[in-house]
Amino acid sequence: MDKIYFDHNATTPVLDEVFDAMLPYLKEEWGNPSSIHWAGRVPKKAVEDAREKVAAFLGCSPVEIIFTSSGTESDNLGIKGLAYAKKKKGNHIITTKVEHPAVLKTCKYLEKEGFEVTYLNVDEEGMIDLGDLKESIRPETILITVMYANNETGVIFPVEEIGRIAKEHKITFHTDAVQAAGKIPIDTSSLDVDLLTISGHKLYAPKGVGALFVRRGTRLVPVIHGGHHERNRRGGTENVAGIVGLGTACEIATRDMEKERAHLEKITKRLENGIIERVPDIHINGGGSPRLMNTSNISFEFIEGESILLGLDMHQIAASSGSACTSGSLEPTHVLLAMGKTAELSHGSIRFSLGRTNTVDEVDLLIDVLPPIVERMRSMSPLYAGSNEPVVFKR
Amino acid sequence: MYSDKVMDHFNNPRNVGEIEEADGTGSVGNPDCGDIMKLTLSIEDNKIKDVKFKTFGCGAAIATSSMVTELVMGKNIDEAEDISNDTVAEALDGLPPVKMHCSNLAADALHAAIKDYKEKNN
Ligand SMILES: Cc1ncc(COP(=O)(O)O)c(C=O)c1O
Ligand code: FES
Numbered sequence: 001m002d003k004i005y006f007d008h009n010a011t012t013p014v015l016d017e018v019f020d021a022m023l024p025y026l027k028e029e030w031g032n033p034s035s036i037h038w039a040g041r042v043p044k045k046a047v048e049d050a051r052e053k054v055a056a057f058l059g060c061s062p063v064e065i066i067f068t069s070s071g072t073e074s075d076n077l078g079i080k081g082l083a084y085a086k087k088k089k090g091n092h093i094i095t096t097k098v099e100h101p102a103v104l105k106t107c108k109y110l111e112k113e114g115f116e117v118t119y120l121n122v123d124e125e126g127m128i129d130l131g132d133l134k135e136s137i138r139p140e141t142i143l144i145t146v147m148y149a150n151n152e153t154g155v156i157f158p159v160e161e162i163g164r165i166a167k168e169h170k171i172t173f174h175t176d177a178v179q180a181a182g183k184i185p186i187d188t189s190s191l192d193v194d195l196l197t198i199s200g201h202k203l204y205a206p207k208g209v210g211a212l213f214v215r216r217g218t219r220l221v222p223v224i225h226g227g228h229h230e231r232n233r234r235g236g237t238e239n240v241a242g243i244v245g246l247g248t249a250c251e252i253a254t255r256d257m258e259k260e261r262a263h264l265e266k267i268t269k270r271l272e273n274g275i276i277e278r279v280p281d282i283h284i285n286g287g288g289s290p291r292l293m294n295t296s297n298i299s300f301e302f303i304e305g306e307s308i309l310l311g312l313d314m315h316q317i318a319a320s321s322g323s324a325c326t327s328g329s330l331e332p333t334h335v336l337l338a339m340g341k342t343a344e345l346s347h348g349s350i351r352f353s354l355g356r357t358n359t360v361d362e363v364d365l366l367i368d369v370l371p372p373i374v375e376r377m378r379s380m381s382p383l384y385a386g387s388n389e390p391v392v393f394k395r
Numbered sequence: 396m397y398s399d400k401v402m403d404h405f406n407n408p409r410n411v412g413e414i415e416e417a418d419g420t421g422s423v424g425n426p427d428c429g430d431i432m433k434l435t436l437s438i439e440d441n442k443i444k445d446v447k448f449k450t451f452g453c454g455a456a457i458a459t460s461s462m463v464t465e466l467v468m469g470k471n472i473d474e475a476e477d478i479s480n481d482t483v484a485e486a487l488d489g490l491p492p493v494k495m496h497c498s499n500l501a502a503d504a505l506h507a508a509i510k511d512y513k514e515k516n517n
Contacts, residue, residue, distance in 0.1 A: 304430060306453040310405060324428040325453035343429050380411050380457065382433035382449035
């Protein structure tokens, strides 16, 4: 049985082209890019070439790119770095309830540091209200941080309008574009965005490398103190191979974007429509909002997500769930709860996130094996209507 | 992540269903994660003649539910009362640490069902 991977929002495989480009920097070109001697020259050039590729991908200048160790670090640097740099101007930050923990926990930390944070609500389709955003702006608001696209539902936020609102009020705007990057075009030259986060491993580069776009003139206090790397904004000898991988992946993403978008749109629609046709009592989470074309988040009533995943795993199919039972914290996903879904529906949510190597055949296999799995789990569920006395869910 | 025994009970759960006019019923929710189990008993001469379960929960919850029904089938009530969540987890060759709480669901449902039976028969 072939392995099928529908979890690309969690991570992506490293493309062969990316791997091949990285390899020299793990072997013969092991020098330190900061060295002035022969060993540093090639790695230094490789880092700067990669910076140009990432900049071209994001529509900015290479000096506006800082390489980091991850999307998480870029979020930390963008948010904390900006907050501390503007502390004298104000202490208020606006974000949403559905951000990735890399943003949410950073904001929570800043609350302990004396900053005030407004967490915007989303509606039941996972969308924020721009009126709410405008109303929450105060004279002391220094930063708006709203993700480009949500990792769980794929819902795309109106970053153009948010940028315009932020600019009008002279507020810095950061967006976590980790999930958008590589899937939809991102152009910082036409967006009023000051800080933008991407991560390598969501766009076919390796884990452990990320970048932060910092618009010229935006001052940041470093989060990682050290040497003069990254123009004094991020200490630490560069992860040369990882950075080269990210640069190559960005180049490929630009090159293949249109083709991949069409492919992903087609197969993800097929998957979603196939499930809608064959499985009753389901909800497409965020289905009423604009979404990334590769993401389908579905709640299956009366059953729990981990058990669905185990059933799929028997067929070597990988996906993920927002269930409390898979979270480690035993809390259902904050994203679906913020959308007003019950704990039960969050429990029964499965995220399918497709990628460039997925095929129509793989989707068709999923559509065939999923309905009996759901039926089997429902036949065991005390919440299911077939039950004599359905138990009322309380939590 | 799960033992072969857990996967076996997950894939081929024993005694799924509900006994009509059960002598004892235990419906419990797991306060940790919100999962739910309903266990029904049929009891004759202090002996568990039949037992069935329905569970809304993770793989470990389903496997422990199935295992607890297997453990109590044919036992007398005192023996069944001695079964704890640890007994169930051990019988499954252990559970991952983050999944230990799931076994409470099965043990709690069993004890609730026995309590229900005792209350009805007093
Ligand atoms: C929206 C979003 N932001 C940030 C991150 C964190 O990126 P990384 O895994 O590179 O730290 C992720 C990935 O999990 C993500 O989906
Ligand atoms: S019962 Fe919910 S995590 Fe196992």
